[in-house]
Amino acid sequence: xxxxxxxxxxxxxxxxxxxxxxxxxxxxxxxxxxxxxxxxxxxxxxxxxxxxxxxxxxxxxxxxxxxxxxxxxxxxxxxxxxxxxxxxxxxxxxxxxxxxxxxxxxxxxxxxxxxxxxxxxxxxxxxxxxxxxxxxxxxxxxxxxxxxxxxxxxxxxxxxxxxxxxxxxxxxxxxxxxxxxxxxxxxxxxxxxxxxxxxxxxxxxxxxxxxxxxxxxxxxxxxxxxxxxxxxxxxxxxxxxxxxxxxxxxxxxxxxxxxxxxxxxxxxxxxxxxxxxxxxxxxxxxxxx
Amino acid sequence: xxxxxxxxxxxxxxxxxxxxxxxxxxxxxxxxxxxxxxxxxxxxxxxxxxxxxxxxxxxxxxxxxxxxxxxxxxxxxxxxxxxxxxxxxxxxxxxxxxxxxxxxxxxxxxxxxxxxxxxxxxxxxxxxxxxxxxxxxxxxxxxxxxxxxxxxxxxxxxxxxxxxxxxxxxxxxxxxxxxxxxxxxxxxxxxxxxxxxxxxxxxxxxxxxxxxxxxxxxxxxxxxxxxxxxxxxxxxxxxxxxxxxxxxxxxxxxxxxxxxxxxxxxxxxxxxxxxxxxxxxxxxxxxxxxxxxxxxxxxxxxxxxxxxxxxxxxxxxxxxxxxxxxxx
Numbered sequence: 001x002x003x004x005x006x007x008x009x010x011x012x013x014x015x016x017x018x019x020x021x022x023x024x025x026x027x028x029x030x031x032x033x034x035x036x037x038x039x040x041x042x043x044x045x046x047x048x049x050x051x052x053x054x055x056x057x058x059x060x061x062x063x064x065x066x067x068x069x070x071x072x073x074x075x076x077x078x079x080x081x082x083x084x085x086x087x088x089x090x091x092x093x094x095x096x097x098x099x100x101x102x103x104x105x106x107x108x109x110x111x112x113x114x115x116x117x118x119x120x121x122x123x124x125x126x127x128x129x130x131x132x133x134x135x136x137x138x139x140x141x142x143x144x145x146x147x148x149x150x151x152x153x154x155x156x157x158x159x160x161x162x163x164x165x166x167x168x169x170x171x172x173x174x175x176x177x178x179x180x181x182x183x184x185x186x187x188x189x190x191x192x193x194x195x196x197x198x199x200x201x202x203x204x205x206x207x208x209x210x211x212x213x214x215x216x217x218x219x220x221x222x223x224x225x226x227x228x229x230x231x232x233x234x235x236x237x238x239x240x241x242x243x244x245x246x247x248x249x250x251x252x253x254x255x256x257x258x259x260x261x262x263x264x265x266x267x268x269x270x271x272x273x274x275x276x277x278x279x280x281x282x283x284x285x286x287x288x289x
Numbered sequence: 290x291x292x293x294x295x296x297x298x299x300x301x302x303x304x305x306x307x308x309x310x311x312x313x314x315x316x317x318x319x320x321x322x323x324x325x326x327x328x329x330x331x332x333x334x335x336x337x338x339x340x341x342x343x344x345x346x347x348x349x350x351x352x353x354x355x356x357x358x359x360x361x362x363x364x365x366x367x368x369x370x371x372x373x374x375x376x377x378x379x380x381x382x383x384x385x386x387x388x389x390x391x392x393x394x395x396x397x398x399x400x401x402x403x404x405x406x407x408x409x410x411x412x413x414x415x416x417x418x419x420x421x422x423x424x425x426x427x428x429x430x431x432x433x434x435x436x437x438x439x440x441x442x443x444x445x446x447x448x449x450x451x452x453x454x455x456x457x458x459x460x461x462x463x464x465x466x467x468x469x470x471x472x473x474x475x476x477x478x479x480x481x482x483x484x485x486x487x488x489x490x491x492x493x494x495x496x497x498x499x500x501x502x503x504x505x506x507x508x509x510x511x512x513x514x515x516x517x518x519x520x521x522x523x524x525x526x527x528x529x530x531x532x533x534x535x536x537x538x539x540x541x542x543x544x545x546x547x548x549x550x551x552x553x554x555x556x557x558x559x560x561x562x563x564x565x566x567x568x569x570x571x572x573x574x575x576x577x578x579x580x581x582x583x584x585x586x587x588x589x590x591x592x593x594x595x596x597x598x599x600x601x602x603x604x605x606x607x608x609x610x611x612x613x614x615x616x617x
Contacts, residue, residue, distance in 0.1 A: 024411065032421065035424070036423065038435050039423075045442070054442055057443035103330070107323040107327055108327065111323045113324065119331065129592075134341035134345045141341065160337035223428055223430040240430040244548055261434050265431055272422075273419065277415075283422075283489070284488050284489070
């Protein structure tokens with residue numbers, strides 16, 4: 001946090017003292033509770049019986065810790081499949097984006113080759129074009145490649161979607177690493193792949209962490225791409241799509257939906273609270289850069 | 290950054306080269322590894338990003354249900370149909386309503402919260418920051434599901450309660466009501482992504498040199514004047530970027546609307562992305578069968594609109610930046 005000794009807060013400055021600080025904390029805690037309330041409520045709801053779910057209204061305390069909803073959602077609701085699919089997609093895309101973006105970012109920043117300027121220019125131009133409106137040709141292409149109804153379709157499309165921006169990020173990061181280190185490696189006889197793998201990639205750890213964290217979050221939460229590419233095959237659904245479909249098919253099984261939602265939210269929330277400092281620094285870094 | 294890197298890399302590349310000028314072929318042959326390393330990125334981005342951009346334009350000229358090759362050429366007809374479809378303009382109106390209501394409210398709340406949390410004397414501000422940021426890490430689809438459950442569970446009771454209080458004249462079915470559906474989605478949207486802007490503003494506030502506040506205090510400025518004369522002007526540049534990102538993000542709203550209302554009731558919360566989705570993938574009462582050509586035309590229409598706004602905003606950011614340089 002800032003070491004600023006001057007308060008920029010109007011209210012505290014005017015009132016001063018202990019009571020006003022307590023008041024600010026009281027407001028922040030109540031607001032924070034309200035902020036988290038939907039999550040706490042759905043967590044409580046996942047332990048309720050169907051009748052209790054409707055009768056107990058906003059209550060956050062279930063009558064008992066009923067695990068039946070989880071068992072049903074996991075088995076009958078196919079959430080075991082959705083969970084595995086989500087993990088496969090999230091981990092594969094995160095690793096592929098880190099690998100391909102850092103490889104491209106490295107050579108674009110540290111080597112000179114014909115066509116490089118065109119590639120960089122093309123990537124910068126792509127940043128200005130709106131995404132998300134081209135799903136139809138993507139769908140058509142995936143169909144023609146015979147990848148429809150495979151998890152590969154989701155993995156490839158989402159990896160491609162993350163590559164341009166993250167390649168630019170890595171390019172910027174590698175540009176800050178002095179060329180002497182790389183030259184020393186080349187003098188020692190290391191070729192380009194060895195220099196990348198043993199010297200440059202380890203030096204880019206902070207950027208690998210940032211990109212990895214963001215990709216993990218984005219892909220765990222992605223909805224639109226998995227939705228479109230699993231329309232014909234429910235067994236490929238990810239958690240987000242699975243719950244959306246579950247809401248449509250099982251409009252009465254609300255406690256199961258609550259259990260499914262908790263299963264989807266808890267892992268990413270756990271990752272966030274565990275690594276929150278890095279998450280927030282990465283987000284803050286985006287606006288400063 | 291990019292020019293620096295180019296200079297640095299051109300030096301690096303010249304290092305192994307001999308004094309004599311290489312031919313193009315020599316340069317390519319010497320840098321084979323470079324091509325191998327950019328290849329995965331180029332192939333994937335080319336296939337799934339660049340090609341679809343071009344192909345989506347071509348599709349707009351055909352009547353096509355998405356199966357096999359498009360055959361029936363219709364020229365610009367889809368664009369005329371889109372431009373004349375009141376449901377499309379309704380979706381455009383809702384999309385802009387979403388963005389123009391959400392952005393000012395969310396940014397104001399985020400700025401107030403950032404000002405409070407930025408106080409160095411406030412203990413536990415890291416914990417508060419994490420709590421207010423936490424909805425951001427959850428997907429919009431999941432947030433939509435949770436909110437739908439919440440309203441479904443005790444929304445009716447809440448509605449009856451409000452009637453008893455005299456706030457409302459009759460109970461409403463929240464997401465099933467044409468007046469309330471869009472405002473509720475907007476409210477949830479404000480809650481969901483406020484954390485991003487809170488963190489952006491906190492970062493921006495922390496980058497303001499404290500000497501400016503000290504100088505202002507020496508000059509006798511009170512807290513209010515410090516805010517209007519130091520904080521606001523210093524935030525202008527980053528603030529423009531924050532507004533830009535918030536508008537761009539909210540114009541692409543999809544998950545939240547699809548999950549919470551599906552665009553209904555009676556298209557009251559239909560946004561452009563759900564409109565396109567319905568035409569392309571889930572034919573409903575609106576269209577008997579999927580018309581991918583038409584959906585692409587609507588998508589391109591909106592894409593161009595958003596691009597126009599992007600360019601306009603970038604010019605605005607640049608203007609803000611230049612003004613600040615002039616002020617300094």
